[in-house]
Amino acid sequence: MAPFMNAALERQNPSANRPQVTDAGSSPNYKYPFAFSRTTYYSGGWVRQVNVNDFAIAATVAGVQMKLIRGGIRELHFHVSSEWAYVIQGTCRITAVDDQARFFVEDVSAGDVWLFPVGIPHSIQGLGSDGCFFLLAFNDGQFDDLQTFQLTDWLRHVPLDVLAKNFQVRPETFDNLPQDKLYIFASELPRPLAQEKEMAAEGTGEVPQTYAYFASTQPANATRWGGTAKIIDKNNFPVTTIAAAIITLKPGALRELHWHPNADEWNYCVTGKGRMGIFNADLSATTVDIEAGDVGYVPKITPHYVENTGTNDLVFLEVFPTDIYQGVSLATWLAHTPTRLVNEHLNTGERFLADIPKTKALIRPWNRTWYPSYSINKQSVSQFGSEQDQNK
The missing domain is CATH 2.60.120.10 (Jelly Rolls)
Incomplete structure (x- = not known):
């Protein structure tokens, strides 16, 4: 372990210690732990x-x-x-x-x-x-x-x-x-x-x-192989002036790439661990790791995703200072744009674009067939060592 470092914090934040190759530029801090x-x-x-x-x-x-x-x-x-x-x-x-x-x-x-x-x-x-x-x-x-x-x-x-x-x-x-x-x-x-x-x-x-x-007894708005989503706004809770979503992601599952056009998102991790990726119009991008008790923040219209990187369910809340929940999905945006036009941007082939589901999924599962070598229990094992190493 490198001296003069807070090794415990380094292990909790592998995406800062070893950034994703897609991260770029300088971004504000999108996470704050209640423990601070x-x-x-x-x-x-x-x-x-x-x-x-x-x-x-x-x-x-x-x-x-x-x-x-x-x-x-x-x-x-x-x-x-x-x-x-x-x-x-x-x-x-x-x-x-x-x-x-x-x-x-x-x-x-x-x-x-x-x-x-x-x-x-x-x-x-x-x-x-x-x-x-x-x-x-x-x-x-x-x-x-x-x-x-x-x-x-x-x-x-x-x-x-x-x-x-x-x-x-x-x-x-x-x-x-x-x-x-x-x-x-x-x-x-x-x-x-x-x-x-x-x-x-x-x-x-x-x-x-x-x-x-009584959200605990209400059915989910969306139930997928990868988890569930319960959306609460004035459509089902008329008195509310704050909209919210309760998201549960199974291990490896993804809260799909999306953005919110009408309000900033303040989120809170209830249990589990994961990572959140944010992209900004100035071409900066960053990834932050989240776990129980962490608060996250994503400005209005800013594209982002949340992924479960742990071995247990990740439960988090999306909270919005508005009475109506709105979210735009990357997948449905592309699914409802002419395939010819999108293919001219992405070069994926029109077959891929034609097969994108036409309805909003909210949650995407981890597909073991496509990603057999993907580990959902990643630990940073750089100069700060793994958690197991630190306990020796």
């Missing part, structure tokens, strides 16, 4: 975030990882940005109230999604045996989760006589307001869901459009 972010701990869990201060290219989306212990509560609060969430592990109870005083209370589990629009007050509480762990995405790259409108922070800064007048009670009612930040705090488990729904419903009823999307 500072974690803040509270009695009820922990939180860390990635925004434009950490990940300069990510101008339109910021992300937060949050862990709540069993019973742990993310304090009642609201944001200046929409909050999109994906539950990675466990179960949690989410609550909200809209501008018409209509309630929302629901339990969501691993694989489910929620969306709270701008300014809608809400809360989150861990329910599972180990609480819950989830990803939050906000449609503003400068979003800072520590600059949020918290219930107790607000009330501490309102005179007691004003609070008393607002609620028509005596001022001493508020003598025991918490004097320290709650943010995420330990608590007991809530009452049964049906009971809390009944209590919240008094007088006004439930929101007309749910803030939860």
